Amino acid sequence: RKEVEQDPGPFNVPEGATVAFNCTYSNSASQSFFWYRQDCRKEPKLLMSVYSSGNEDGRFTAQLNRASQYISLLIRDSKLSDSATYLCVVNMYSGYSTLTFGKGTMLLVSP
Amino acid sequence: EAQVTQNPRYLITVTGKKLTVTCSQNMNHEYMSWYRQDPGLGLRQIYYSMNVEVTDKGDVPEGYKVSRKEKRNFPLILESPSPNQTSLYFCASSFQEQSSYNEQFFGPGTRLTVL
Numbered sequence: 001r002k003e004v005e006q007d008p009g010p011f012n013v014p015e016g017a018t019v020a021f022n023c024t025y026s027n028s029a030s031q032s033f034f035w036y037r038q039d040c041r042k043e044p045k046l047l048m049s050v051y052s053s054g055n056e057d058g059r060f061t062a063q064l065n066r067a068s069q070y071i072s073l074l075i076r077d078s079k080l081s082d083s084a085t086y087l088c089v090v091n092m093y094s095g096y097s098t099l100t101f102g103k104g105t106m107l108l109v110s111p
Numbered sequence: 112e113a114q115v116t117q118n119p120r121y122l123i124t125v126t127g128k129k130l131t132v133t134c135s136q137n138m139n140h141e142y143m144s145w146y147r148q149d150p151g152l153g154l155r156q157i158y159y160s161m162n163v164e165v166t167d168k169g170d171v172p173e174g175y176k177v178s179r180k181e182k183r184n185f186p187l188i189l190e191s192p193s194p195n196q197t198s199l200y201f202c203a204s205s206f207q208e209q210s211s212y213n214e215q216f217f218g219p220g221t222r223l224t225v226l
Contacts, residue, residue: 032212043201043217044154087154096142096161096207099215103153 003027003100006088010106017078021105023071023088030100032091033064035073037084038104044087047073078109113138115218117202123224124192132187132221134202141207143185144169144215145177147198154201160185161207192225199223 003026013019021035033050048055050062050071061074071088088102115136124130136143144159146169156169160179174196176188185204189196202218 034214041199041220043219045217046214049212049214091212096159097205097213097215098159099144099156101146101154103151 004088004090004102006086006102007105009085009104010108012108012110013078014110015078015080017109018074018076019078019107020075021073021086021088021107023073023102025069025071025088025090025100027090027092027100028066028069029092030069030090031093033071034089034091034099035060035062035071036087036089036101038087039084044101047086075107078107080109080111083107083109113216115202115204115216117200117218117221119221120219121222123226125226126193127191130189130192130223132189132200132202132223134185134187134218135183136185136202136204136216137183138204138206138216139182140204140216141182142213142215143179143202143204145175145185145187146201146203147171147196148201148220149198157187157200192223194225197223197225 035047036044037047038044050064054063059076063072085104085106087104092098145157146154158177160166200221203215205213205215
């Protein structure tokens, strides 16, 4: 059974805080991994892909542990504009992509 | 501008009245997909298409039909809508090159209410 589990939310943090999102996936054959961001009542948009060696994009750092089937997203120096729902997404690729979405974790950054 | 468009954006209808939600992309993507998003359930795939005339069921296909007669269009058809199809619907598209890291681009969503 394909499943992607995320921390239940919401996370309420003050501006400037560091916040971490965790995600586990059940299918060990999953091949690629992503974090998408979804603003309220809007479409999901790709935030960053997650590579085996870990990767960073400004204040955002993503990590992957294939042995533990675990993905994380770290946001440093949170901004008000980071308030959104963060979706962990796992891809089973066999000639075409089959994305499985976590239910998302809502982040609320307050002044 | 590269984008996925959906129409209508909002629709209130009644049980049993056939409707079509259109989806169009201008990025020459081979792969297109429909999702529904419900509170507490996240995004679930309804149908997908790997290319023209190639479609297949996702996780929740019951009550829906799709067609892919042209590469850019992937309409979602509800032949006899029921209240349990009230949901937020997203169309998405991506390339299908030899890479598992192809980004999926989503349309703005269609909020459907079936009374």
